[in-house]
Amino acid sequence: MRIKFAEKVAIELVKNQKIKLEDQELYQYGIEQGILILLNVLTALAIGLIFHCLFYIVIFSVVFVPLRTNSGGFHAKTSLRCYILSVITLVLFCISIKVLRFPNIIWIIIGIVCSIIILVLSPVETENKPLDKLEIKVYQKRACLIWIVEALSYTLSFILDLKFIWLSITFSWLALSVMLLAGMIVNRTRSKSIHIKT
16 A cells, blocks of 8 residues: 555655665655554554443454464455455454353353464465465464463463453454465465466
Protein backbone atom coordinates (compact mmCIF):
# COMPACT_ATOMS: atom_id res chain seq x y z
CA MET A 1 0.00 0.00 0.00
CA ARG A 2 1.44 3.34 -1.10
CA ILE A 3 0.91 6.11 1.43
CA LYS A 4 1.37 9.58 -0.08
CA PHE A 5 2.32 11.11 3.27
CA ALA A 6 5.24 8.66 3.59
CA GLU A 7 6.36 9.51 0.07
CA LYS A 8 6.24 13.26 0.80
CA VAL A 9 8.23 12.82 4.03
CA ALA A 10 10.89 10.76 2.22
CA ILE A 11 11.14 13.36 -0.57
CA GLU A 12 11.52 16.16 2.00
CA LEU A 13 14.26 14.21 3.78
CA VAL A 14 16.15 13.94 0.48
CA LYS A 15 15.62 17.64 -0.30
CA ASN A 16 16.93 18.63 3.14
CA GLN A 17 19.88 16.27 2.63
CA LYS A 18 18.94 14.24 5.72
CA ILE A 19 19.11 11.05 3.67
CA LYS A 20 20.66 10.06 0.34
CA LEU A 21 18.53 9.74 -2.80
CA GLU A 22 19.32 6.02 -3.08
CA ASP A 23 17.90 5.51 0.44
CA GLN A 24 14.58 7.26 -0.30
CA GLU A 25 12.66 4.06 -1.12
CA LEU A 26 13.93 2.35 2.03
CA TYR A 27 12.90 5.26 4.28
CA GLN A 28 9.55 5.58 2.52
CA TYR A 29 8.89 1.88 3.10
CA GLY A 30 9.88 2.22 6.77
CA ILE A 31 7.56 5.21 7.27
CA GLU A 32 4.71 3.37 5.52
CA GLN A 33 5.15 0.34 7.77
CA GLY A 34 5.23 2.57 10.85
CA ILE A 35 1.96 4.24 9.78
CA LEU A 36 0.33 0.84 9.12
CA ILE A 37 1.41 -0.49 12.52
CA LEU A 38 0.01 2.64 14.22
CA LEU A 39 -3.22 2.29 12.23
CA ASN A 40 -3.56 -1.36 13.25
CA VAL A 41 -2.94 -0.55 16.93
CA LEU A 42 -5.45 2.33 16.95
CA THR A 43 -8.04 0.20 15.12
CA ALA A 44 -7.58 -2.67 17.58
CA LEU A 45 -8.04 -0.29 20.52
CA ALA A 46 -11.12 1.24 18.87
CA ILE A 47 -12.68 -2.20 18.32
CA GLY A 48 -11.92 -3.10 21.93
CA LEU A 49 -13.62 0.06 23.18
CA ILE A 50 -16.64 -0.29 20.86
CA PHE A 51 -17.27 -3.91 21.86
CA HIS A 52 -16.28 -3.38 25.51
CA CYS A 53 -13.53 -6.01 25.31
CA LEU A 54 -10.35 -3.92 25.40
CA PHE A 55 -8.46 -6.22 27.81
CA TYR A 56 -9.34 -9.23 25.65
CA ILE A 57 -8.04 -7.44 22.54
CA VAL A 58 -4.77 -6.46 24.25
CA ILE A 59 -4.09 -10.01 25.47
CA PHE A 60 -5.12 -11.51 22.12
CA SER A 61 -2.68 -9.21 20.30
CA VAL A 62 0.20 -9.71 22.76
CA VAL A 63 -0.15 -13.48 22.34
CA PHE A 64 -0.93 -13.55 18.61
CA VAL A 65 1.65 -11.17 17.12
CA PRO A 66 4.96 -12.76 18.28
CA LEU A 67 3.72 -16.29 17.57
CA ARG A 68 2.34 -15.26 14.17
CA THR A 69 5.62 -13.53 13.28
CA ASN A 70 7.56 -16.76 13.80
CA SER A 71 4.93 -19.27 12.66
CA GLY A 72 4.02 -17.68 9.34
CA GLY A 73 0.89 -18.89 7.58
CA PHE A 74 -1.53 -17.24 5.19
CA HIS A 75 -0.78 -13.63 4.27
CA ALA A 76 -3.01 -11.32 2.24
CA LYS A 77 -1.45 -10.06 -0.97
CA THR A 78 -1.86 -6.37 -0.14
CA SER A 79 -1.58 -4.30 3.03
CA LEU A 80 -5.20 -3.17 2.64
CA ARG A 81 -6.46 -6.77 2.51
CA CYS A 82 -4.29 -7.61 5.50
CA TYR A 83 -5.79 -4.68 7.41
CA ILE A 84 -9.35 -5.71 6.52
CA LEU A 85 -8.61 -9.33 7.52
CA SER A 86 -7.22 -8.12 10.87
CA VAL A 87 -10.32 -6.01 11.52
CA ILE A 88 -12.64 -8.92 10.67
CA THR A 89 -10.64 -11.26 12.93
CA LEU A 90 -10.81 -8.88 15.91
CA VAL A 91 -14.52 -8.15 15.43
CA LEU A 92 -15.32 -11.88 15.21
CA PHE A 93 -13.21 -12.44 18.33
CA CYS A 94 -15.11 -9.80 20.31
CA ILE A 95 -18.47 -11.12 19.15
CA SER A 96 -17.48 -14.73 19.89
CA ILE A 97 -16.42 -14.10 23.49
CA LYS A 98 -19.82 -12.53 24.14
CA VAL A 99 -21.96 -15.06 22.24
CA LEU A 100 -20.26 -18.44 22.68
CA ARG A 101 -20.95 -20.14 26.00
CA PHE A 102 -19.01 -23.40 25.82
CA PRO A 103 -18.09 -25.37 28.95
CA ASN A 104 -14.44 -24.90 29.99
CA ILE A 105 -13.57 -28.43 28.85
CA ILE A 106 -14.52 -27.54 25.26
CA TRP A 107 -12.25 -24.49 25.34
CA ILE A 108 -9.43 -26.65 26.73
CA ILE A 109 -9.89 -29.17 23.89
CA ILE A 110 -9.85 -26.34 21.34
CA GLY A 111 -6.66 -24.98 22.94
CA ILE A 112 -4.97 -28.41 22.83
CA VAL A 113 -5.94 -29.05 19.18
CA CYS A 114 -4.74 -25.58 18.13
CA SER A 115 -1.49 -26.04 20.07
CA ILE A 116 -0.81 -29.29 18.21
CA ILE A 117 -1.45 -27.58 14.85
CA ILE A 118 0.88 -24.70 15.76
CA LEU A 119 3.70 -26.92 17.03
CA VAL A 120 3.46 -29.38 14.11
CA LEU A 121 3.03 -26.93 11.22
CA SER A 122 5.15 -23.93 12.25
CA PRO A 123 6.63 -22.32 10.30
CA VAL A 124 4.49 -22.16 7.14
CA GLU A 125 6.25 -20.17 4.44
CA THR A 126 4.59 -17.90 1.90
CA GLU A 127 5.23 -17.14 -1.76
CA ASN A 128 6.78 -13.78 -0.81
CA LYS A 129 8.82 -15.24 2.02
CA PRO A 130 10.24 -18.69 1.15
CA LEU A 131 12.37 -20.26 3.88
CA ASP A 132 15.56 -22.29 3.61
CA LYS A 133 16.31 -25.23 5.94
CA LEU A 134 18.19 -23.10 8.49
CA GLU A 135 15.41 -20.49 8.62
CA ILE A 136 12.81 -23.22 9.11
CA LYS A 137 14.74 -24.56 12.11
CA VAL A 138 15.22 -21.09 13.61
CA TYR A 139 11.56 -20.07 13.22
CA GLN A 140 10.39 -23.46 14.45
CA LYS A 141 12.49 -23.15 17.60
CA ARG A 142 11.34 -19.57 18.24
CA ALA A 143 7.68 -20.49 17.72
CA CYS A 144 8.06 -23.39 20.14
CA LEU A 145 9.68 -21.23 22.82
CA ILE A 146 7.03 -18.52 22.45
CA TRP A 147 4.28 -21.14 22.66
CA ILE A 148 5.82 -22.56 25.87
CA VAL A 149 5.74 -19.11 27.51
CA GLU A 150 2.15 -18.62 26.36
CA ALA A 151 1.14 -22.11 27.51
CA LEU A 152 2.55 -21.39 30.97
CA SER A 153 0.58 -18.12 31.06
CA TYR A 154 -2.51 -20.02 29.92
CA THR A 155 -2.09 -22.65 32.66
CA LEU A 156 -1.44 -20.08 35.39
CA SER A 157 -4.44 -17.94 34.36
CA PHE A 158 -6.63 -21.05 34.28
CA ILE A 159 -5.53 -22.05 37.80
CA LEU A 160 -6.16 -18.49 39.04
CA ASP A 161 -9.55 -18.48 37.29
CA LEU A 162 -8.64 -15.47 35.10
CA LYS A 163 -10.89 -16.49 32.24
CA PHE A 164 -10.39 -13.33 30.17
CA ILE A 165 -6.68 -14.24 29.89
CA TRP A 166 -6.84 -17.94 29.04
CA LEU A 167 -9.84 -17.41 26.76
CA SER A 168 -7.98 -14.69 24.83
CA ILE A 169 -4.97 -17.00 24.49
CA THR A 170 -7.23 -19.80 23.21
CA PHE A 171 -8.72 -17.52 20.56
CA SER A 172 -5.31 -16.26 19.46
CA TRP A 173 -4.15 -19.88 19.02
CA LEU A 174 -7.35 -20.63 17.10
CA ALA A 175 -6.83 -17.65 14.77
CA LEU A 176 -3.21 -18.64 14.16
CA SER A 177 -4.16 -22.28 13.51
CA VAL A 178 -6.60 -21.14 10.82
CA MET A 179 -3.86 -18.97 9.26
CA LEU A 180 -1.39 -21.87 9.26
CA LEU A 181 -3.88 -24.31 7.69
CA ALA A 182 -4.92 -21.69 5.11
CA GLY A 183 -1.26 -21.04 4.32
CA MET A 184 -0.62 -24.74 3.75
CA ILE A 185 -3.64 -25.02 1.44
CA VAL A 186 -2.49 -21.99 -0.58
CA ASN A 187 1.05 -23.41 -0.85
CA ARG A 188 -0.21 -26.81 -2.04
CA THR A 189 -2.59 -25.23 -4.55
CA ARG A 190 0.21 -23.03 -5.91
CA SER A 191 2.58 -26.01 -6.07
CA LYS A 192 0.02 -28.08 -8.02
CA SER A 193 -0.62 -25.25 -10.47
CA ILE A 194 3.15 -24.86 -11.06
CA HIS A 195 3.47 -28.62 -11.75
CA ILE A 196 0.55 -28.50 -14.17
CA LYS A 197 2.09 -25.57 -16.09
CA THR A 198 5.47 -27.33 -16.34
